[in-house]
Amino acid sequence: MKRTTAWAATAVLAVAVAGCGSGSDPGSAESGKTTITFWDNNGGTRTPIYQELIKRFETANPTIHVEYVGIPIASVQQKYDTAVAGGDTPDVGGVTTSYLANLVGQQALEPADDWLGKSAVNGKLAAPMLDSVRDTVPDGKLYLVPGTSNLDVVWYLKDKLPEAPKTWDEFFTDAHELTKAPDQYGYTIRGGAGSIFQVLAEMYAYSGVTEFFDASGKSTVNDPKNVEYLTKLAGLYKKDTPEADVTNDFPKMVAAFGTGKIAMMHHNLGSYNDHVKAHGADKIGAFALPTGLSGKRTIVANPVDGFAVFKGSEHKDAAWKFVEFLVSKESNSYWNQQTGQIPANTEAQGDSWVTALPHLKTAVDALNDPNTAVVSPPYYLPQFSSITKADTEPLFQKVLLGQMKPQEFLDTMAQKLTDAQAEWKKATGG
Amino acid sequence: MASLRRRAVPYLLISPTVALIAAFLVYPIGSVAYYSLQNRNLTRPWADGFAGLENFRRMLFEDELFWQSLGFTAKWVVAEIGLQLLLGLALALIVNESFIGRGLARSLVFSPWAVSGVLTTGIWILLYTPGTGVLRFLGQPETAVLGNLDTVFPAVVVTELWRGVPFFAILLLAGLQGIPGELYEAAAVDGAGRVRRFRHVTLPHLRDAIVLATLLRSVWEFNNVDLLYTLTGGGPAQVTTTLPLYVAQRAIDSKDFGYGSALTMAGFVILLFFSLLYLRLSRFGEER
Numbered sequence: 001m002k003r004t005t006a007w008a009a010t011a012v013l014a015v016a017v018a019g020c021g022s023g024s025d026p027g028s029a030e031s032g033k034t035t036i037t038f039w040d041n042n043g044g045t046r047t048p049i050y051q052e053l054i055k056r057f058e059t060a061n062p063t064i065h066v067e068y069v070g071i072p073i074a075s076v077q078q079k080y081d082t083a084v085a086g087g088d089t090p091d092v093g094g095v096t097t098s099y100l101a102n103l104v105g106q107q108a109l110e111p112a113d114d115w116l117g118k119s120a121v122n123g124k125l126a127a128p129m130l131d132s133v134r135d136t137v138p139d140g141k142l143y144l145v146p147g148t149s150n151l152d153v154v155w156y157l158k159d160k161l162p163e164a165p166k167t168w169d170e171f172f173t174d175a176h177e178l179t180k181a182p183d184q185y186g187y188t189i190r191g192g193a194g195s196i197f198q199v200l201a202e203m204y205a206y207s208g209v210t211e212f213f214d215a216s217g218k219s220t221v222n223d224p225k226n227v228e229y230l231t232k233l234a235g236l237y238k239k240d241t242p243e244a245d246v247t248n249d250f251p252k253m254v255a256a257f258g259t260g261k262i263a264m265m266h267h268n269l270g271s272y273n274d275h276v277k278a279h280g281a282d283k284i285g286a287f288a289l290p291t292g293l294s295g296k297r298t299i300v301a302n303p304v305d306g307f308a309v310f311k312g313s314e315h316k317d318a319a320w321k322f323v324e325f326l327v328s329k330e331s332n333s334y335w336n337q338q339t340g341q342i343p344a345n346t347e348a349q350g351d352s353w354v355t356a357l358p359h360l361k362t363a364v365d366a367l368n369d370p371n372t373a374v375v376s377p378p379y380y381l382p383q384f385s386s387i388t389k390a391d392t393e394p395l396f397q398k399v400l401l402g403q404m405k406p407q408e409f410l411d412t413m414a415q416k417l418t419d420a421q422a423e424w425k426k427a428t429g430g
Numbered sequence: 431m432a433s434l435r436r437r438a439v440p441y442l443l444i445s446p447t448v449a450l451i452a453a454f455l456v457y458p459i460g461s462v463a464y465y466s467l468q469n470r471n472l473t474r475p476w477a478d479g480f481a482g483l484e485n486f487r488r489m490l491f492e493d494e495l496f497w498q499s500l501g502f503t504a505k506w507v508v509a510e511i512g513l514q515l516l517l518g519l520a521l522a523l524i525v526n527e528s529f530i531g532r533g534l535a536r537s538l539v540f541s542p543w544a545v546s547g548v549l550t551t552g553i554w555i556l557l558y559t560p561g562t563g564v565l566r567f568l569g570q571p572e573t574a575v576l577g578n579l580d581t582v583f584p585a586v587v588v589t590e591l592w593r594g595v596p597f598f599a600i601l602l603l604a605g606l607q608g609i610p611g612e613l614y615e616a617a618a619v620d621g622a623g624r625v626r627r628f629r630h631v632t633l634p635h636l637r638d639a640i641v642l643a644t645l646l647r648s649v650w651e652f653n654n655v656d657l658l659y660t661l662t663g664g665g666p667a668q669v670t671t672t673l674p675l676y677v678a679q680r681a682i683d684s685k686d687f688g689y690g691s692a693l694t695m696a697g698f699v700i701l702l703f704f705s706l707l708y709l710r711l712s713r714f715g716e717e718r
Contacts, residue, residue: 078682078683081685102473102685105472105473105475106475182571183561183572191666192663242560242574243573243578244559244560244574244577245574245577246574246667247576247577247662247663247665247666259561382472382473383473383474386473386684386685386686389683390679390680390683391684394664394665394666394667394668397665397666397668401666403667423474423476423477427474
C-alpha cells in the first residue's frame, strides 16, 4: 500500500514537472483565428492609442487577433534581451534604433526589405529615417520599419518666458534670471536614467562639432567646446536648477515641470501630451536647442522608433500585415497626431495637424533648415547603449555632485567610445 | 528481483527531491560558476570564450566599484542589523507589557512588515519628494534627500528600518512570551530591579532568538535589491550600490554576464560563510 502511494506521488510530480515545459500553444486560441503578440516599447500613455489602432486593424482583418503588451520604456531592453535568450519573443515589437544593433546582433529580427518591396507603403516612408535604420546595422538591411522620429526641444512655460532664447548665452541668462528663491527654477537637468543622450544633444548643439568620431576614429565627445558646455551646465546645478535633478529620470522630470516651478525643460517632442495635461496647450512653448558658437544649428539625431517582426514568430505574414497597417498613412497619422511626433509616412507628414501644431512646426523647420547639421551617434555600436547608460550615467551624477571634473568625465566616455568603435570595426572587418 | 526492487525504493523516494535540488540549485550555481570563467558579454559577442581567471583578476585588482559596493554592503548590513535589533527589542518589550489596546498596538507595530518592498519604496519616495514631501514640515522643502550625498544613506536606512524593525519585534516578542513568569517573580523576590531582571532573565532567554534573527536578517539585508533598486537605483553616483545591485548593473544593464557571474561568485562565497556560521550556531542552540 505504502509503495503504491509513493509511486503515485512520483507519477503526479513527473506529470507536474512535464506540464511546466509544454506551455500553452499560442496562435490557435479561437477557431481559425491567428493570434499575434505585439509589444509596445513605451507602454503607458501610448497604450490607448494602440488599443484604438488594434481595434481598427482587427475590424479590417477579422482573422487576426492582436494581443497588446505594454512594456515600460525603462526596462524594454532588458525585456527583449530576456525574451530573446528564453526564445519567447513577441511576433511584432516596437523597437528603436538605439537597441536595434543589439537585437540584430542576437539574430532576433527578420529583415523587412522583401515585404516592403511588395507593399503599398513602399516609397512612402521618409528616406532619412530608412537610411538611419539601415546605417545602424552591419548588413544594411531594414530590420525595423520606421513609424516616427523625434527631435530634442526645450519646453517652456510661456507666462514665465515670453520669448525663446536664440543662442546659448541667452539660454544661460534666462535660466539664471528665471530662478527665484525659494522654489522657482529657470531650468532642470536630467541627472537620472536617460541623462547622457540629453547631455550629448546639448553639447554638440553648443560646440557645433558635426562628427561623432574624427578621421582617425577618435571620439569627439571630449572636444574642448563640449567640455566648456558641460562645465557651464554643471555650474547651473543647485543654483538655477533643483537639487533633486541629480536623480531626475523622465517621469520625475516631467512631474517636476508639471508643478510649474520650472521654467524650461529639455526633452523631446514625445512629452508634449504630458505638458498639455499639466498646463494646457496655450501655456506651453517649445524651441529647438539654440544655435551654437558657429552660428549654425547642430542636431544630434534621435533614435528612429518603429516596428520589427521577430524571427521567432510563427505567423510572420500576419505580423507583417500588422506592421504595414501601423505605418500606413491613416494609422501613422493618427499615432503621431496623438503623440505629437513626426510621422514617418510622408503622406501623413503633409496632414494639416502637423503644420497646425507650433512645436511640431518648430521641429520640422529646424530639421529642414539647410543650415542645420545632423550628428549621428553610433547607434550601430552594440556597446553604445551600455556605455551611454550603465557605464556613464552614474559618472554624470558625480559631475553634478562635484565629485568628478567635466573634463575627466568626457575623457572617460570618449575613451570607451573610441575603444568600442575600434573593436567593432575589427570585429566586423569594416 | 524482489530485493532489487526493495533496494530501489528509497532511491526512488528521494529522487524527486534530488531532481529538484539538481534543477534549482546545483545547475544554476554550476552555470554561474561556469560563466564566471568565461567572457560572455552580449554587446561584444565576438570576444566570447574561455577567460580563465581574468574576470576575477579584474574584479579584485582593477574594479574600484566592486570594493566600493562591498564596503557599502558592509556599512548597510551593520547599520541595518544593529538598529533593527535595538529598535525591534524595544518595540517587543513595549508590546509585551499589558496595557489597554495592546492587541491593536501589536498589529500596528507589525503592519509595515506586511507591505511589499516596492510599495514601501513608493510610500517613502512620496515622503522624500522635494516640495510636497515630509521635509516641508522641517522647513527644508527643496532638499532632495535621495539626491544629496550627506542625506541619502540615513534616508535609505530609515526606509528599510521601517520595514525591518517589525520582523525583529515579531521574533523577539515570540521569545519573550516563552519566558516563564515565575522567573521574574522569583527574581523580584530576590530583590532584582527592572534592569537586573532584564539583564539576567530576559536577555539570556532571548539569546537564541537574537542570534538567529540577526544572522537571517544579515543575509537578507546583504541580498537586499528590491528596496534600494527602486528607491535610489544604487545612486546617486553609485553611493548606495550594494554588491547584488552592482551585479544587476553589470550583468543585466551592461549585459556583461561573464563579469556579472564572477561578482556573483564573490557574493556567494561571503554568504556561504554566513550560512555555515548560521548552521553552527543553530546546532549549538539545540545542544544546550
